[in-house]
Amino acid sequence: MLKFFMGDFDIGPLSNMVTSNSSATRASSAPANGFQFIQQSVDTVAGTAIGLFIAYSAYKNLSEAYRRGDPNRKAPLPPSPPGDFLLGHYRHVPENESFRKYLEWSKKYNSDVLYFETFGTKWVVLNSYEAAHELLEKRGRKYSDRPRFVMFEEMGWAPTLTWLRWGPQWGLHRKVLAPPFAKTGCVSFQPLQRKQAMIMCKNLIENPEEWMSAVTHFAVAIMFKIGYGIDVDTPTDEWVKLAAEASEAVGKAGAPASSIMDRIPWTRHLPDWLPFMERLKYAHENKKVIQNITERPFNASMSDYHERDLDPTRKLKECFVHRMYHLRGEDARRNRQNVYYEEDIKGGAATMLIAGNDTTASTLNLIILYLTKHPRVQRRAQAEVDYILLTTGVPTEPVEDYRPSTPAPWASSSSNRAGIIRLPTLEDIPKFKYVNLILQEVYRINPLSPLGIPHASVKDSSDIDPDGDDTYNGMRIPCGTIVYPNVWAMNRDEKRYREPERFFPERYLPKEEGGWGEPLPVGNFGFGRRVCVGQYLAENSLLIAIAMMLATIEFDLPIGPDGNLKDFEPQFSHKGQSIVLPFKVSIKPRSPMVEELLDRHILVAKMAEKAAEDGKKGGPTPSA
Numbered sequence: 001m002l003k004f005f006m007g008d009f010d011i012g013p014l015s016n017m018v019t020s021n022s023s024a025t026r027a028s029s030a031p032a033n034g035f036q037f038i039q040q041s042v043d044t045v046a047g048t049a050i051g052l053f054i055a056y057s058a059y060k061n062l063s064e065a066y067r068r069g070d071p072n073r074k075a076p077l078p079p080s081p082p083g084d085f086l087l088g089h090y091r092h093v094p095e096n097e098s099f100r101k102y103l104e105w106s107k108k109y110n111s112d113v114l115y116f117e118t119f120g121t122k123w124v125v126l127n128s129y130e131a132a133h134e135l136l137e138k139r140g141r142k143y144s145d146r147p148r149f150v151m152f153e154e155m156g157w158a159p160t161l162t163w164l165r166w167g168p169q170w171g172l173h174r175k176v177l178a179p180p181f182a183k184t185g186c187v188s189f190q191p192l193q194r195k196q197a198m199i200m201c202k203n204l205i206e207n208p209e210e211w212m213s214a215v216t217h218f219a220v221a222i223m224f225k226i227g228y229g230i231d232v233d234t235p236t237d238e239w240v241k242l243a244a245e246a247s248e249a250v251g252k253a254g255a256p257a258s259s260i261m262d263r264i265p266w267t268r269h270l271p272d273w274l275p276f277m278e279r280l281k282y283a284h285e286n287k288k289v290i291q292n293i294t295e296r297p298f299n300a301s302m303s304d305y306h307e308r309d310l311d312p313t314r315k316l317k318e319c320f321v322h323r324m325y326h327l328r329g330e331d332a333r334r335n336r337q338n339v340y341y342e343e344d345i346k347g348g349a350a351t352m353l354i355a356g357n358d359t360t361a362s363t364l365n366l367i368i369l370y371l372t373k374h375p376r377v378q379r380r381a382q383a384e385v386d387y388i389l390l391t392t393g394v395p396t397e398p399v400e401d402y403r404p405s406t407p408a409p410w411a412s413s414s415s416n417r418a419g420i421i422r423l424p425t426l427e428d429i430p431k432f433k434y435v436n437l438i439l440q441e442v443y444r445i446n447p448l449s450p451l452g453i454p455h456a457s458v459k460d461s462s463d464i465d466p467d468g469d470d471t472y473n474g475m476r477i478p479c480g481t482i483v484y485p486n487v488w489a490m491n492r493d494e495k496r497y498r499e500p501e502r503f504f505p506e507r508y509l510p511k512e513e514g515g516w517g518e519p520l521p522v523g524n525f526g527f528g529r530r531v532c533v534g535q536y537l538a539e540n541s542l543l544i545a546i547a548m549m550l551a552t553i554e555f556d557l558p559i560g561p562d563g564n565l566k567d568f569e570p571q572f573s574h575k576g577q578s579i580v581l582p583f584k585v586s587i588k589p590r591s592p593m594v595e596e597l598l599d600r601h602i603l604v605a606k607m608a609e610k611a612a613e614d615g616k617k618g619g620p621t622p623s624a
C-alpha cells in the first residue's frame, strides 16, 4: 500500500478492473470459507483500485482543465513537471539544492513561474526578478502571509516575527522590531559594531586556527548586546556555544516549510521513527536547543532588569528586553492597555538573535573565502581602504595599489605598503565603494537563503476573483499558495549577468569605469512587506567588519606540506541556509603596528561604552 502511494501510479488495463469489480459484488454475498476469503480479499483490493482509479481520473481531468485554461473556468495554472497520484510533486522536488532543480525546470518549461502541489498544499516558485518584483513587491499586500511552519512548531518556537502569519500579531511585532533597525535607527548600534569588529580582528590575528569562532563571536556579541544587554566577552563564552547550537539546529532543519509535515500537516502526529519522518525526528531532537536559546538569555536579561529596576543608582540597559519591559511598566502606570505580552518579548528577542547572528557570521565566512581565493580583489579592496584611511578622501579613479611606485609583491610581509595609522570608522563606510561591491558579489553568487523564506497569498480587498485567486502573465495563482522566490536563479539570470558563475565585483561598475554596468543583486534580504528587518544593521556590521579586516589583516591560501600555498575547492552545505563549510586560511597582521593600534582603539571603545552605560538612571532611550 505504501509503495502504491509513494510510487508512480500505474493501475493496469480497464477491462481487468471491470471484471474484478463485478466479482467484488458477487463475493460480498457469498459464504466465507478459506478460498472465498482469499477471493474476497482480492476483490476488495481490486475494488479499491477501481475506486482510486476513478478518483485519479477525475482529479487528472480537473487539473488538466485548469491547466488548459478552459474559457469557462479560470486562467491555467503555471506549468509544472509531472507528479504522482496524491503525493503530487512531493517525491520529485529534491530536499537538497532544490533551487538548482527549479531553475532547470524553469528553462525546460520555458516559464519563470512554476506550480507544484502535494496533498492539496500548493506552491509556486518565482525564478525571475520580474515575477518576484511584480508579485511580492508591487502586489505586496496580497503576498505578505507566511505558510504554517509546522516543522518549526514541532521544534518549539515562541512567536517570532519571521514565522508569524500575516495579521495583527505580525503587525505588532513588526511595529516594535522594525524602527530600531531602520536606516536611521540603527546608527545607535554603530559604536558597538565597530568595537566588535576590532575585537574580531584581534582574535583572528591571535588565534588564526580558530578564525571561524572569532567571526561567530563577532556576530553573536552584537546580537546579545542589542537583544538582551548581555556582554559576550570571548569566542569561548558559553553564550557563543548556545547561539552556535541554535544556528546549527535551524541551519540544518532544511528549507523552511518544505518538510513532509509542512506539506501534509497531519503527519506530525506519526511516530518519528518511521523511515520517511526523519525531519520530525530532527525537530524533536532539537527542541531542547530551541528552548535554551529562547529561555536562557531572556531569563538572564530579566533578572538583570529586576535588579536594576529596584536600584535607583543603576540605569536600565539599552537593549530590546529592558526597553520592552520598561514600556510595559509605563503602560501599567498610566493604565494603558498593554498588547505586548511576555511571550512576545521573548519571541522578539529570540528572533533577533537567530535571524541576526548566524546570517551575519555566515556572510563573513563567505567574504573571507572569496578574499582568500581572489587575491587581486583583496589587493584592490585594501588599496581603497588604505587610500581612505590615509587621505580621508574618496578615490576619484580605481585604485589598484595605493602606492604603485612601491615594487613590493602582493602577499609579502610589507603588504601594509600604505602604512595606515588609523582604523576605519563608521563615517568612512559610505566611501568604501569597492568593498561594498565585494559584498554585493557575495550576495549574488551565494545567497544565504537561495529560496528565501516563503511568502503565501491571502484574500485581499482589491481581489477581482471571488476566491481570491490572482493572475500573473495569464497564469493563475490560487489563493493560499505558498510562494518561494528563487533568489539563486534570479542572480544567475543570464539576461542580467554575464558569466554568472564568475566572482567579479567589477561587474556592477559603470562601463566608463571599466565595469559591465550590471544591476546589483536582488532578494538576499527578501521582498516586499516581509523584507528583512535587520538589513541595515547587518550591512553596517558587515561593512565595518570587512573594512577592519582589510585594514589590519592579510588573508592567504593555506600553506601545504611542501611549504607552498595550497589552493582548495570549498565545500558548501545547502541544508536550510547555503553556507561554506570550515576551510583553512592563512591569516597574518598586515604590519606589527596593527596589533597595537587595535589594542589601543579597543580600550578607548570599551571606556566610552562603560561611560555611556553608567550614565544616570532612567529608561532606555527610544531609539535603543
Ligand code: HEM
Pocket: 161, 162, 163, 174, 177, 181, 351, 352, 353, 355, 356, 357, 359, 360, 363, 448, 449, 452, 453, 454, 455, 523, 524, 525, 526, 527, 528, 529, 530, 531, 532, 533, 534, 535, 537, 538
Ligand atoms: C546578512 C544578514 C541577513 C540576511 C542575509 C537576512 C536575510 C533575510 C531574509 C531572506 C528574510 C526573509 C524576507 C522575506 O520573507 O521576504 C529575512 C527576514 C527577517 N530578518 Fe533577516 N537577514 C539578515 C540579518 C538580519 C538581522 C541582523 C536581523 C536582526 C534584527 C534580521 C531580522 C529579520 C527578521 C525579524 C525577519 C522577518 C521579517 C518578517 O517576516 O516580517 N535579519 N532576513
